[in-house]
Structures are given as C-alpha cells and as structure tokens.
Amino acid sequence: MNILTILHSLIIGPLKLFFDVIFSVANRFLNNPGLSIIFLSLAMNFLVLPLYMRADAMQEEERDVEAKMKPWVDHIKSAFKGDERFMMLQTYYRQVGYKQTDALKGSLSLLLEVPFFIAAYQFLSSLSILKGVSFGPIADLGNPDALITIGGISINILPILMTLINFVSGALYSKGFPLKSKIQIYGIAVIFLVFLYQSPSGLVFYWTLNNVFSLVKNVFYKLKHPGKVLCVLSAVCGAALLILAFVRPFSSLRREAFIIVLGVALIIPLIVMLIRSRKQKAQIEETAITAADKRSFFAGAIYLSVFIGLTISSTVINSSPAEFINVSEFRNPVWYAVNSFAMAIGTFVVWCGIFYMLAGNRIKKIMQAGIWVVAVCGTVDYLFFGTKLGTLLTSLKYEQKPDFTWKQQLLNLVIIIAVAAAAFLLFKWKSRITEAVLFVGAAAMLIMGAYNLIHINSVAAPIKAQIEASKEDVAKITLSKTGKNVIVMMLDRAIGMYIPYMINERPELKEQFSGFTYYANTISYGHSTNVGAPVLFGGYEYTPVNMNARSDMLLVDKHNEALKVMPVLFNENGFEVTVCDPPYANYAYIPDLSIYDDYPEINTYLTEGKFNSYNSLEQMEVIYKRNFFCYGLFKAAPLVLQEALYNSGNYNTSETGQITADVVGEQTLTGKYTSEGLSSLFMDSYSVLESLVDLTEITDEDKNTFLMMANDTTHMPTLLQEPDYVPAVSVDNTAYEESHADRFTVDGRTMNYETSDQIMHYHVNISSFIQLGKWMDYLKENGVYDNTRIIFAGDHGRGLHHFNDLVLENNRDTVLFDPLLIVKDFDEEEFKINYDFMTIGDIPAMATADIIENPVNPFTGHDLQDTSPKEGKQMITITDWHTDINNGYTFAEGDWYSVHDNIFDINNWKIESLSGLY
Numbered sequence: 010m011n012i013l014t015i016l017h018s019l020i021i022g023p024l025k026l027f028f029d030v031i032f033s034v035a036n037r038f039l040n041n042p043g044l045s046i047i048f049l050s051l052a053m054n055f056l057v058l059p060l061y062m063r064a065d066a067m068q069e070e071e072r073d074v075e076a077k078m079k080p081w082v083d084h085i086k087s088a089f090k091g092d093e094r095f096m097m098l099q100t101y102y103r104q105v106g107y108k109q110t111d112a113l114k115g116s117l118s119l120l121l122e123v124p125f126f127i128a129a130y131q132f133l134s135s136l137s138i139l140k141g142v143s144f145g146p147i148a149d150l151g152n153p154d155a156l157i158t159i160g161g162i163s164i165n166i167l168p169i170l171m172t173l174i175n176f177v178s179g180a181l182y183s184k185g186f187p188l189k190s191k192i193q194i195y196g197i198a199v200i201f202l203v204f205l206y207q208s209p210s211g212l213v214f215y216w217t218l219n220n221v222f223s224l225v226k227n228v229f230y231k232l233k234h235p236g237k238v239l240c241v242l243s244a245v246c247g248a249a250l251l252i253l254a255f256v257r258p259f260s261s262l263r264r265e266a267f268i269i270v271l272g273v274a275l276i277i278p279l280i281v282m283l284i285r286s287r288k289q290k291a292q293i294e295e296t297a298i299t300a301a302d303k304r305s306f307f308a309g310a311i312y313l314s315v316f317i318g319l320t321i322s323s324t325v326i327n328s329s330p331a332e333f334i335n336v337s338e339f340r341n342p343v344w345y346a347v348n349s350f351a352m353a354i355g356t357f358v359v360w361c362g363i364f365y366m367l368a369g370n371r372i373k374k375i376m377q378a379g380i381w382v383v384a385v386c387g388t389v390d391y392l393f394f395g396t397k398l399g400t401l402l403t404s405l406k407y408e409q410k411p412d413f414t415w416k417q418q419l420l421n422l423v424i425i426i427a428v429a430a431a432a433f434l435l436f437k438w439k440s441r442i443t444e445a446v447l448f449v450g451a452a453a454m455l456i457m458g459a460y461n462l463i464h465i466n467s468v469a470a471p472i473k474a475q476i477e478a479s480k481e482d483v484a485k486i487t488l489s490k491t492g493k494n495v496i497v498m499m500l501d502r503a504i505g506m507y508i509p510y511m512i513n514e515r516p517e518l519k520e521q522f523s524g525f526t527y528y529a530n531t532i533s534y535g536h537s538t539n540v541g542a543p544v545l546f547g548g549y550e551y552t553p554v555n556m557n558a559r560s561d562m563l564l565v566d567k568h569n570e571a572l573k574v575m576p577v578l579f580n581e582n583g584f585e586v587t588v589c590d591p592p593y594a595n596y597a598y599i600p601d602l603s604i605y606d607d608y609p610e611i612n613t614y615l616t617e618g619k620f621n622s623y624n625s626l627e628q629m630e631v632i633y634k635r636n637f638f639c640y641g642l643f644k645a646a647p648l649v650l651q652e653a654l655y656n657s658g659n660y661n662t663s664e665t666g667q668i669t670a671d672v673v674g675e676q677t678l679t680g681k682y683t684s685e686g687l688s689s690l691f692m693d694s695y696s697v698l699e700s701l702v703d704l705t706e707i708t709d710e711d712k713n714t715f716l717m718m719a720n721d722t723t724h725m726p727t728l729l730q731e732p733d734y735v736p737a738v739s740v741d742n743t744a745y746e747e748s749h750a751d752r753f754t755v756d757g758r759t760m761n762y763e764t765s766d767q768i769m770h771y772h773v774n775i776s777s778f779i780q781l782g783k784w785m786d787y788l789k790e791n792g793v794y795d796n797t798r799i800i801f802a803g804d805h806g807r808g809l810h811h812f813n814d815l816v817l818e819n820n821r822d823t824v825l826f827d828p829l830l831i832v833k834d835f836d837e838e839e840f841k842i843n844y845d846f847m848t849i850g851d852i853p854a855m856a857t858a859d860i861i862e863n864p865v866n867p868f869t870g871h872d873l874q875d876t877s878p879k880e881g882k883q884m885i886t887i888t889d890w891h892t893d894i895n896n897g898y899t900f901a902e903g904d905w906y907s908v909h910d911n912i913f914d915i916n917n918w919k920i921e922s923l924s925g926l927y
Contacts, residue, residue: 018351018634023360024128026352026635028053033656033663036138038266043144046133046211050218053125058226060121063367078105121363126216133212138663150211167210171217172202178224240279247275298370302377305440306365308447309380310357315454316388317641318353322346323461325401325640329893330468331598332403333633336618336693339473340630343465346458349637356638378436381443384450385432386425387645394421394648403690404629404675405636406658408726409766413648421648472599476615484589484614486705488788492713493835494797495584497575497856499545499592501538501724503803503829504774505531506811509755509842511775521782524837525799528830530912531847532883533805536825537890539568540900541804541849542592546717547571548853549878550871553886557899564896565596569604570868575853576611577867579715587612589718592804596892617721618693620700629689632675636660676727678765682742684728691725691773692736698722698780702787713860722777723803723829726769734776760811767809774829795836800856802849803828814915821906823918826885846910848879882907882919887927903927 031052036045078101085097133139140151147154147167155163175198179191205213229239250272323346326333333342357380365376394417400408413421436443488494508527512519533541534552543551551571559567572591580586588602588611595601602613639660646654654660659677676688697720730737731745753760761767781801788794808822815823828849853873857864864873888903889895905921912918 015347015351018348019355019359020124021128021131022352022634023356024124025132026638028128028132029635029663030661032132032136033659033661036663041144042139042142042150042211043147043214046144046150046215047218050215050222054219054222057121057125060364060367061226074105129215130208130212133215134209136211136663139209139211144214147210147214150214151209153207154210154213165206165210165213167213167217168202168206168208171205171213171220172198174217174220174224175201178220178227181224181227237282240282244276244279247272250275298373301441301444302373303365305444305447306373306377306380307358307362308444308451309377309384310361312384312447312451312454313357313380313387314350314353315451315458316384316391317357317645318638319346319350319458320454320461321391321641321644322349322637323458323465325405325637327461327465329598329891330465331472334469334472334476334599335629336476336599336615337621339469339476341466341469341473343462343469345633345637346462346465348634349641350458352634352638353641377440378433381436381447382429382432384447386429386647388450389425389428390421390647391645395644395651404632404658404688405640405660406675410657411651411655413651418648425647471601472597475599475601475603482614483619484587484616484704485612486587486589486701486716487585487714488705488707488716488793488797489712489714490707490709490792490796491711492796493860494714494716494793495579495856495860496716496797496799497546497718497852498716498799498801499542499719500777500801500803500829501592501719501721502770502805502807503723503777503801504770504806504824505529505803505827505829506760506806506824507771507774508829508831510753510760510771511778513755514749514752514775515779518778518782519840521785522778522831522833523840524794525831525833526837526841526843528832528843528845528847530844531828531830531849532826532885532908532912533803533828533849534826534883534885536805536808536887538592538804539564539596539890539892539895540886540888541828542719543568543571545802545804545849545852546591547574548866548871548873549850549876550866550869552850552878552884553888553900554884560898563898564900565892568593569595573604573608574866574868574873575856576605576715576717577608578857578861578864578873579713580608580610581867582861584713584715585612586610586715587614587717589614589616589716590720591717592719593892596896598892616697616704616718618696620696621689621692622696629675635662678728680743681765681768682728682740682746684740685738687736687738688725688727691722691727694721694725695736695776695780698777698784701780701784705784705787707791707793720777722780723770723773725773726766727773728765728769729772729776734772734779758812761809761813762811764809767811770807770809797833798835798856798860799833800831800852802830802852804849815913817906817915817918817920819920819923821904821920823906823908823912823915825887826906826908827912844911846879846912848883850879851876882909884921889926 028049032045032049035048035052036042039045039048081101082098085094085101089097137151140149142150144150146156153163153165154167156166157164176195179194179198201216205216250268254268254272326342326346330342333345334340361376361380365373368376395411395413398407398409398411402408432443505527506529508529534544535541540553543556547570549555551567556564556567572594576586576588588605591600591602591604591613593600594604600615602615605611605613639654643651643654643660656662657677658675676684676686676691678684727736728740728742729735730740731742732749753762762771785794785799788797806824806827808825810816810822811824817823830847830849830852832855853864854876857873865871866873885906885908886900886903887906888900895901902924904923904927907919907921909917
C-alpha cells in the first residue's frame with residue numbers, strides 16, 4: 010500500500026462504497042440493473058443536492074464579488090504594470106476583504122464533481138453484473154451502446170445525447186455569466202464526451218441521467234418558487250407510484266414494499282412544506298457557530314474514524330493475524346486495518362466534514378449533536394450487544410448467520426433510545442464536556458488500535474520470513490515400490506459418520522478404498538485442533554487430561570512434541586520422512602516448520618495455498634479493503650439494522666458471486682442448494698488434494714518412507730456442484746437433490762440433511778474422498794498400494810445435529826467428538842467396517858505396528874503400543890481453540906464430557922461439568 014492508495018481510500022473509497030451499497034440494495038428489490046442505475050442516479054443526486062446548492066450559492070457570491078470589483082481591477086491593470094500593479098491589486102483586495110483563494114469558490118462545483126465522477130467511473134465501468142444485460146434499446150450495459158451502425162462503423166449515441174443535454178443545461182445555468190465561466194462549462198462537457206465515448210453504456214447512461222437531473226434543477230432555478238414546485242412534482246410522482254402499486258401489484262412482495270416506501274418518501278417533502286407554511290413566518294435567528302462548535306463536530310468525526318475504522322478492524326485481525334496472511338504471496342494484514350482507517354477518515358472527517366462546512370448554521374448544530382449521539386450509541390452497541398455471534402471467518406462472515414430475536418432487538422432499541430436521549434441532554438447541558446469525552450475516547454481508541462497494529466506486525470514478520478524461505482519449496486511425496494510406506498493424513502474436522510452415506514451415494518468409493526477398515530465407533534478428545542491434533546499425532550500422553558497433568562511444560566511445547574513423535578521415531582528407524590502442514594506447529598496458524606530444525610533429515614513443506622491456480626489474493630484484498638470498514642459499521646449499529654448491514658456477510662456489495670472462472674474470493678449462498686462465487690479458503694486446501702497425484706514420486710529404491718500430512722478441505726464448508734462435488738462459480742443442485750433425496754437413509758438410519766451447514770459439511774467431506782480416491786487409484790496403478798499403510802483421520806467432528814438421538818440434554822451434539830478414522834494396512838484387500846471402540850490416540854500405535862520394534866515416544870520413552878488408556882471412561886473437553894489465548898501450561902477452563910465403549914448409545918455419554926462459556 011502506498012500514499013496514492015491511501016489517498017484513494019480517503020477521497021474516492023467512501024463514495025465508491027456509497028455507490029455500491031445504493032446500487033446493491035436497489036437491485037435486490039428491482040432485480041433490474043437498468044432500473045437500479047436510474048434509482049442510483051436519483052438517490053445520489055437528491056443526497057448531494059444540498060451540497061451542490063450551497064456550492065452554487067457560493068459560486069454566485071463569488072461572481073457577484075468579482076463583478077463589483079471588476080471596474081477597479083480593470084482600472085488598476087490598465088494604469089499600472091509589473092510589481093506596482095501587483096502591489097496595488099493586493100492592497101485593493103485587502104481593502105475589500107477579498108482573498109485570492111476565494112477564486113476557488115468559482116470552481117467549487119467542479120471540484121466536488123471530480124471525485125464523484127471518478128467513483129462512478131470506477132464502480133460502473135467495472136461492474137460485472139452489467140455485462141450482457143440489456144435495457145430498452147441498449148443491448149449490453151457492460152459495453153458501449155453502438156445504437157447506430159453505418160457502413161460497419163458503430164456510433165455511440167448515449168455519449169452524444171449526454172453532451173447535448175449538458176449543453177442545454179449549461180446554457181440555462183450560465184445565462185448572464187462571464188465568458189470564462191461559459192468556456193469552463195462547455196469545455197468540461199466536451200471533455201466528458203471524449204472521455205466517456207467508448208465507456209460502458211451503463212456508466213454513460215448514469216451520467217446522462219445526472220445531466221437530465223442537472224437540467225431539471227437549472228430549470229427550477231429559473232422559477233419563482235422552485236422549492237414549492239419541486240415538492241408538488243415529487244408528491245405527484247409519489248402518488249402515481251402508490252396508485253401503480255395498489256392498482257397493478259407486483260408479483261414480488263419486496264418490490265411492492267419498495268415501491269410503496271418510495272412513493273411515501275416522495276410525498277413527505279410536500280407534507281413537511283405544508284406544515285412549515287402554517288407556522289409563524291417570523292424567521293428564527295440561526296445560532297452562531299463558534300470555533301469550539303467546529304472542534305466538537307470534528308472531535309466526533311475523529312472518534313468515529315478511529316473507533317469504527319481502526320479499532321474494530323485491527324481487533325478482528327489481531328485475534329489471529331496469521332489467518333489473514335496468504336501463504337502463496339505475503340501481504341502484511343496491518344494494511345487492511347490501515348485501509349479501513351483511511352476509509353473511515355474519508356467518510357467521517359473528509360466527506361461529512363465537507364457537508365458540515367457547507368451547511369447552514371442550524372444544520373451544523375444538528376450535525377454536531379448528531380455525531381456525538383452516534384458516537385455514544387455506536388460504542389454501546391459494539392461493547393454490549395451482538396458480542397456472541399460465533400466464529401468469524403477470515404472472509405468476515407460468521408459460520409452461523411447472526412440471528413437476533415425480536416426481544417433482543419426491542420431491548421437493544423429501548424436501551425439505545427435511552428442512551429441517545431441521555432447523550433443529547435448532556436450535549437445541550439455541557440457541550441464542552443462532550444468534546445473532551447470525544448477527544449479522550451479517540452485517544453484511547455487510537456492507543457488500542459496502535460497496540461493491535463504493533464502486535465499484528467510482530468506476528469506477521471516471522472511468517473513473512475517463513476513464507477519467503479519456503480517459496481521455492483515444492484512438496485514431494487516419495488513412495489517406494491519395494492520398501493514399506495506409511496501415510497498418516499489428518500483431515501481437519503472430517504466427520505466419521507458420513508462414511509456409510511458417502512458410500513451409499515457413490516459405491517465406487519468402496520472399490521477405490523479397498524483394503525480400508527472404517528472404524529465407526531471413534532472419538533476425539535476435544536472439539537478443536539489444539540486439543541485433537543496432539544492426541545492424533547502423539548498418542549495418549551497428549552489427551553487433554555494428560556496434557557494438563559504435565560503442568561510444568563507450556564502447552565505449545567507439548568503440542569510441538571506431539572507433532573514430532575512419529576516423524577522423529579520413523580526417522581530414527583531409517584525411514585525417509587516427509588512432513589506437510591503440521592497443524593498449529595509452534596502454535597502458529599501458518600505452521601512453523603522450524604520445530605523440525607534439529608532433524609535436518611526430515612523433509613518439511615507447506616502446501617496449503619501453494620497449488621491454488623485461482624487468483625484468490627487479488628480478490629480477497631478487494632474484499633478486505635472494502636469490508637473491514639463495513640464490518641465496523643455493522644458492529645456499531647443497533648441490532649435492528651445489523652442484519653441489513655451484514656447482508657449474509659456480503660455487506661451489500663453489488664458484486665456478490667460475480668467472479669470469473671480464474672478469480673476466487675468467497676462463496677455466497679443464494680438458496681438452500683444454490684450459490685455464487687468460489688471460496689478462497691476452500692480452494693487453498695482442495696487444490697492440494699487435487700495435486701496429490703502430481704506431488705507423488707514413485708521410486709524403485711529399496712527404502713522405507715513415512716508421510717505425515719494435514720489438510721483443511723473438510724474444515725471449509727462449501728457448496729459444491731453435484732454429482733461430482735466439484736467447486737464451481739455458480740452452483741445449482743436443485744434438480745439433483747430432488748431426484749436423490751432418499752440417499753441419506755442407510756440400514757434404516759436417516760441422517761438429517763436440511764440446513765446449509767449440514768449440506769456444506771457433507772459436500773466437503775465427500776469431495777475430499779473423491780479426490781483421495783483418485784490418489785488411491787494412482788497408487789494402485791503404480792504398484793505402491795499394497796505395500797503402503799494408510800491412515801486418514803479427523804482431529805474432531807462437528808456438531809450439526811445430523812442425528813437427533815446423539816444429542817445430549819444440553820443440546821450438545823456428540824458428533825462434535827466423532828472424527829473420521831479409516832485405515833488400510835499392508836496387503837489388505839477388502840473394505841470393512843469395525844465397531845470396536847477406538848480413539849484418535851490409537852493412531853501412533855497403528856502407524857508403527859509391526860514395522861518398528863518396541864516403538865516408544867522419543868521424548869518421554871512411553872510405549873506407543875500401549876492403548877490401555879482408552880479403557881473405561883474417556884474425558885473430553887471443549888476449551889478455547891485460539892492458540893494465541895489458550896497457551897499457558899494447562900488448557901483454559903472449559904466444558905467436560907465423558908463417554909465409554911459405544912458412542913452410539915447416548916446413555917454412555919455424560920456431562921461432567923459445564924463452564925458456561927460454551
């Protein structure tokens with residue numbers, strides 16, 4: 010990020026965001042991009058009309074001053090020369106109170122128009138939703154209109170029409186103006202013609218509508234009572250819309266409501282005017298605005314900028330900085346918060362400041378009080394409401410859509426109204442106190458934000474070095490045709506109970522995974538990777554109970570030790586060892602491979618994101634630059650507005666799902682079985698499974714190999730295109746689901762498959778197995794299947810309420826603790842299902858069985874073949890999964906459950922203790 014990017018975020022960013030939100034909201038109701046452009050033009054013009062009216066008034070004042078000074082200025086210029094002329098003009102200007110900078114007032118409208126034009130140009134010229142969409146005689150709003158073709162030459166009519174309207178409007182507006190003002194007006198019209206001639210017709214259509222609005226405005230300026238005429242015409246239009254809505258109702262209830270609301274809104278100005286006309290005609294004298302008043306307003310603007318733009322965004326990033334770093338190409342996440350801060354300054358200080366400075370004194374007083382009330386209410390909302398919305402993904406979407414009951418919204422609304430009233434009374438009583446509070450609050454928020462940025466940067470710096478060091482390292486999985494190969498792959502959050510249903514839907518999986526045994530009755534010891542992974546890779550010494558018992562050692566050191574148990578043991582026994590993506594190595598989100606530095610023979614790689622050919626970084630940066638500021642607005646808003654601002658995690662962008670086949674950012678569900686867009690997080694992991702065949706190197710060397718690997722595909726719930734369960738820009742599974750609705754009943758047991766979360770988790774699990782099945786086929790074809798022991802396992806499950814009989818009395822779904830465990834031993838041929846009680850702590854024993862003599866933990870000397878700890882009651886915990894928080898000597902306080910023998914018997918489960926935290 011450079012200074013130009015920051016300036017863009019300050020000046021253009023807020024306007025572009027405003028364009029985006031208005032167009033998006035309009036298009037959701039109208040479902041017609043052409044009509045949405047008309048609405049956008051009307052909305053923007055009416056919103057900035059007071060600004061332009063004030064600018065026009067200042068220009069008129071400037072022209073009047075120049076006209077009065079002209080005789081003397083002309084006299085001085087004709088009578089004096091050189092320095093003497095300059096000195097005389099300066100003296101005259103000083104005597105009449107004129108500053109040469111006042112000349113800028115004459116160009117104020119133009120200065121205001123430039124950023125609005127840039128924002129409109131950037132937004133509409135690249136808006137993919139316009140591509141291929143027709144509107145009236147315009148064939149494609151995403152391309153030049155080409156309305157007339159003569160001899161193979163296309164002529165774009167809209168830019169010409171726009172210019173003609175501009176000329177007429179300029180002629181009306183500049184009547185009686187000096188020549189230089191007319192030249193400016195007509196010159197700009199010609200520049201716009203040249204500049205926009207080859208632009209997309211959607212953009213030119215918008216600007217033509219703006220010129221029509223300007224023409225109408227200039228006509229009204231020539232009327233005796235323009236305000237009254239405008240109110241009457243607005244009311245007539247509103248009445249017409251209401252009549253249309255009731256006489257010919259729209260098929261869509263949302264469109265009907267939108268038209269009614271718009272009609273009422275257009276009538277309101279006339280009602281207000283009539284009410285005012287009945288009041289006493291005595292002019293209420295406006296209160297003078299002091300320097301302290303201006304200071305108070307800008308104190309509020311600064312506070313909101315720091316609070317919404319910096320503190321909220323940096324707090325989100327600071328919760329897990331590594332998650333916002335792309336492993337394929339480093340970008341410091343500090344800049345996402347800085348950009349959000351710049352957007353906020355641009356919104357509250359720059360543009361709200363411009364409106365404030367150009368407003369009348371009465372409006373300034375209202376804005377001064379308003380910004381104080383908004384600052385107080387926004388802070389209360391952020392600190393005390395909507396604080397438990399679940400897990401926030403790096404796409405700034407929650408895993409579960411925020412849902413507030415009407416009671417929560419009503420309570421919030423009552424409290425916010427009370428807080429707003431108290432804040433307003435304090436402002437009326439002691440406005441100087443409010444100014445001090447805002448400045449102190451801004452300083453406190455700035456300190457918090459700066460602290461967050463420093464911490465984010467400190468986390469990012471070593472990750473950058475690690476990424477740069479491994480940039481050229483491409484993973485290689487070596488398997489021997491003659492030796493013994495052992496593969497242990499952790500599929501994060503892979504759910505064991507899906508296996509029968511996946512095989513029922515795709516019977517070929519049974520053949521692809523021939524020789525595997527599916528252990529159906531398996532548990533994990535926690536609900537998260539920081540608890541499950543150490544047991545999976547290290548064995549029973551690393552259950553949460555045993556980890557807590559070793560309270561003289563930091564959790565991170567015990568975790569690292571567990572990740573090294575099998576690689577070091579196999580390495581010491583002559584195996585060629587490869588480790589890929591050891592989860593939370595050194596408690597880092599992007600695994601810190603340096604934990605293996607003492608073992609140079611061990612090959613270590615990062616694979617996540619390395620094989621994603623889609624342009625995810627660019628798209629995610631666009632999302633971050635826009636949505637961190639939007640997230641801040643969402644969190645500071647009353648609950649009644651949060652759903653509209655959140656907009657299913659899209660934050661009212663017009664580009665929802667409009668992603669080309671080579672660009673990936675995030676996926677948006679448009680229905681139960683439909684979606685638009687691709688998830689970058691899913692693709693980072695899925696592309697690794699897709700590439701396993703290419704990464705595998707078959708050798709004839711007589712050597713033994715060991716691969717330990719983790720992959721997050723099953724951790725990234727995504728809607729995939731059926732029946733092949735592959736990622737697609739546009740997914741529509743409606744027909745497939747209707748014709749295959751019975752596939753989730755196996756042996757009389759039906760799995761619930763109703764919610765989006767249930768559907769997407771199943772999709773990523775079966776998709777992973779489809780890709781792993783292709784890898785199994787490759788191993789068979791190349792003669793390394795029979796001599797390879799393969800273990801696929803999850804570190805934990807997910808509580809999705811697939812099975813009602815496996816839910817405890819506190820509504821805890823025990824499938825949360827049911828990970829995948831499927832194992833193929835050497836020379837096995839048949840697919841089997843085993844119901845023996847198993848845990849992921851058995852995996853080191855299974856991996857080392859019969860190929861390493863007396864396998865023991867190389868760090869503690871404990872016998873890895875001892876699986877007796879799984880006898881009797883097994884203690885399972887739910888604790889904080891954030892390794893930057895839960896990183897002491899023992900796991901943080903949490904909930905504890907126990908189970909024994911048969912996980913399918915709900916009576917074997919017991920709630921041991923609840924912390925009230927989960």
